[in-house]
Amino acid sequence: MKKIDGVPFYRQSFGRAEIVEVTDTIKSGWVTTGKKAMLLENKIAEYVNVKHAAAVNSCTAAMHLLLTASGISKGDEVVTTPYTFAATSEVILYTGAKPVYCDINYDSLNIDAETAAKKISKKTRAILPVHIAGLPVHMDGFVKLAKISKAKLFDDAAHAIGAEYKGKKIGSIGDGSAFSFYATKNLTTGEGGMVTTKNAKLAKKIKMLSLHAMSKGAWKRYAKGGTWRYDLLDLGYKYNLSDLAASLGLAQFEKFERFQKLRERACLRYIKNLSDTPDIKTPLIESESKHAWHLFMIRLQLNQLKINRNEFIHELNQKNIGTSVHFIPLFLQSFYRTHLKLNRKDFPNADKAFKEVITLPLFPDIKNNEIDYVCDVISAICKKYRR
Ligand SMILES: Cc1ncc(COP(=O)(O)O)c(C=O)c1O
Known part of the structure; x- marks a missing residue:
């Protein structure tokens, strides 16, 4: 390959x-x-x-x-x-x-x-x-x-x-x-x-x-x-x-069900590959529901790492891996802080979760070797910065 x-x-x-x-x-x-x-x-x-x-x-x-x-x-x-x-x-x-x-x-x-x-x-x-x-x-x-x-x-x-x-x-x-x-x-x-x-x-x-x-x-x-x-x-x-x-x-729409299967396949491969990297939590799956797998969001176990989420993303960028963060909560945005007086103290779960999340590449035709590459890089970063 x-x-x-x-x-x-x-x-x-x-x-x-x-x-x-x-x-x-x-x-x-x-x-x-x-x-x-x-x-x-x-x-x-x-x-x-x-x-x-x-x-x-x-x-x-x-x-x-x-x-x-x-x-x-x-x-x-x-x-x-x-x-x-x-x-x-x-x-x-x-x-x-x-x-x-x-x-x-x-x-x-x-x-x-x-x-x-x-x-x-x-x-x-x-x-x-x-x-x-x-x-x-x-x-x-x-x-x-x-x-x-x-x-x-x-x-x-x-x-x-x-x-x-x-x-x-x-x-x-x-x-x-x-x-x-x-x-x-x-x-x-x-x-x-x-x-x-x-x-x-x-x-x-x-x-x-x-x-x-x-x-x-x-x-x-x-x-x-x-x-x-x-x-x-x-x-x-x-x-x-x-x-x-x-x-x-x-x-x-004609391809939609096939796309969904491809997305699911990609996510399951991510989950399997990352299962032996203890510093990473993969997304919650619930038996009562079917996930649409729009985004694949991992969570960093920050207490086990010496770097924060932003530094982690920087390391991924160095290896040419595109990422995103979903979402910057509204209580951290200027307009909502100023005009609606939102305060992060009122949303401890959202505030904590935001610091841990990274969205990884996900699209229907992502290749197995691309998923494996992302997971290998993640695993190497974790090893390098593990407490
Ligand atoms: C959670 C959520 N709601 C609403 C929207 C808005 O969607 P649209 O760009 O189609 O208006 C987005 C866009 O990405 C979204 O992520």
């Missing part, structure tokens, strides 16, 4: 099928939202086993629309996690509502219903957990909590397409879910996202709001038999997904 001297953090898995599908859209002359976006909606709805899906241009848009279409606004509160990407919190702030943060479970990096329950108040209108890295949140507890507190349960499923909780696909459990089809996600449209929901009324409203709240989108106005007149029914947004983007997603 060819000797390698580095592994990128991410490599796209695009092939002929993507080129054919996108070319077909270009040749059709219809590149904005139309039948390909609708086809992707149908495929995703069927895949996660819900009746309704709304294609949008990001997961951020999907979450914003879930909240807005549910009437969440100033004076309301939404319980969520500080251990996430900016988007999860931004969308709450866009609506004028107040995000209320609860600390994560140290092992899973997800929030759980027991901790979230302590943050519920009379003003709570929604709960917005995140399936970090693709490990499903314990949805049962959240379904109960949402029912008791009469709040909506929406989930940030940016990492979780393909994940399952107790036999149900993520995207089919709460009141509505938001997926990301960003460039590096398990299924990509370049930029894109999708809402899935069982609620027909909510789906209809989200579709309407996603295109300026027009009574008729371009497809219904300019496609054969369409008419020019429309009405603006509400204050809308420009969040629609183009057919050009959707066609990339359609090609990716």
